[in-house]
Amino acid sequence: MHVRHTATSVALGTVLLSCLTLAPAQSAARRSAPAADYEMPFPCGQTWTGSTRANHSPSSKAIDWNRADDMGAPVVASAPGVVTxxxxxxxxxxxxxxxxxxxxxxxxxxxxLSVVSVSVGQRVDQGMQIGNVGSSGNSTGAHLHFEERKSRTVVFPYLHGTSFVFGSSPKSQNCVDVPLAEDWTGDGIAEPTVFRRATLAKFRIMRPDKPVLVKRLGTATDQPVVGDWDGRGGANPGVYTAATTTFSLKFKGEVTSFVFGTPPDQPVAGDWDGNGRWEVGLWRARKGKFILRSAAGAKTKISLGGKDDLPVTGDWDGDGRTDVGVFDQATARFTLRKVDDEGTVWLGTITYGQPGDLPVTGDWDGNGRTDLGVWSPATAKFAMRRATEPTAARALSISTVKFGRRR
Incomplete structure (x- = not known):
């Protein structure tokens, strides 16, 4: 159970915690650094105070996080993984x-939590919103109870590579880059891109022999989505706010917003009908299903993959219409779907990258067919695969480029 401190008792409470709980929790109970690169379970740049006490259930190694007016504040994944x-x-x-x-x-x-915004089996990335601070269960005041565990046993917490100091108020460094790729310039070739999670998030676009192009949109808890929203030949930024299921698409200097989906959904985009103007869609992980939205609001549902897959989109056959696919991060295996002129559905698979890589797709050579790629969180390197077709057994060439922050 958590006892909420009043503003006048915070300083005294911190002193008492130092006397009562820090000695047993931060001496022999410490461990070597975990394999997971844990960050604070809050958006980039936020400051929270983490405390414990001797009788903290189930362990004094668990952290209770608080700050002023914290009810309903976003909670994000401390490290990437699968929701169990x-x-x-x-x-x-x-x-x-x-x-x-x-x-x-x-x-x-x-x-x-007050709200849970993910589903069992869903694969989540570091920094992705998974819920909101609340006071449900055995709690007497709003706070986040957080545990790092090994074999289901609570262990001493590490954050940003160092052991946590109970009673401290660190600033979240859960400021990861999310890899993307799209043709921003209208020349037919996709540029490596990262969405940098921050209070004011931004898209950072790599251009050959030019400074990085920056486009600002969204916040640290939004999910990025890009596409040619106005049909003018170049990509535009967009974000999906899971908490409100709102898409916000920016083009012609203005932002258009609309509600579509449910909180666990992940955004996708593509030119579903081949008219040159991109639309949005959703990947509903718990059902292994894409829900593609037309400009008029009509929905097309496509079943593909499993609940722990990650969605990808691209024009695999060069017919001008965007197709869908999934990426199994555990095996680095792409499964791509396309429909031929006679309406027959074709599936192809290719293994590319390493387990733990994040999928990225784009037309690297400007031939009208989308190619496959991956981004390594450990090295922040894009590996871009060019082939006669996405599922060709042999790549014609592979290029790598470092861009973004490694994790």
Whole structure:
């Protein structure tokens, strides 16, 4: 159970915590650094105070996070992984809660939420919003109960590569780059791009022999989506705000917004009908389904892949219409879907990259066919594969370029 401190008692409470809980929690209980690169479970740049106490259930190694007016504040994934618990029921000790499996027997738990915005089996990236701070379950005041665990046992927390100091108020460095690629200049060739999560988020676009092009849109908890919204031949920025299921698309100097989807959905975009103007869509992980939206609001549903896959889109056959696909991050395997002129559905698979890479697709050579690529979080390198067709067994050439922040 968490006891909320009043503003006048915070300083005294910190002193008492130092006496009562820091000694046992931060001496023999420390561990070596985990395999997962944990960051604070809050958006980039936010400052929160993390505390514990001797009788903290289930362990004094768990962190209770607070700040002023924290009810409803966004909670984000501390590290990438697969959601194994998405409890949307308020009862029970943890109340509404999320558990993310990071591999190597490590997972993280986020409890007492007011809203859970992910689903079981869904693969989430670091910095992606998974819920909101609340006071559900066995809690007497709004806060986030956070645990790092090894083999389901709470262990001493590490954040940003160092052991956490209970009672401190660090600033979140969960400021990751999200890789993308699209033709921003209208020359038919996709440029490597990253969406930098920050209070004022920005798209950073790599251009040959020119300074990085920056386009600002969205916040740290938004999900990026790009496309040629006005049909003028070059990409424009967009974001999807999962908490409100709102797309915000920027073109011609203005932002157009509309509501579409549910909180766990992930945004996609493409020219679904080949008319030159891009539309948006959704990847509904829990059902393994794409929901493509026409300009008039009509929906087309396509089943493909599994709930732990990541969505990709591209014009795999060069017919002017965007197709869909999925990427299995655990095996680095793409599965691509296209429909021929007779309406027959074709599926192709190709393994490219390394497990843990993030998928990126774009027309690297300007031939009208979308190519495959990956971005390595560990090295911040794009690896771009050019082939006669996306599922060709042999790539004609591969190029790599470092762009963005490595994690």
């Amino acid at each position: 618990t998405a409890n949307k029921v308020s009862t029970g000790g943890y109340g509404k809660s999320v558990v993310i499996d990071h591999g190597n027997g490590e997972d993280s738990l986020y409890a007492h």
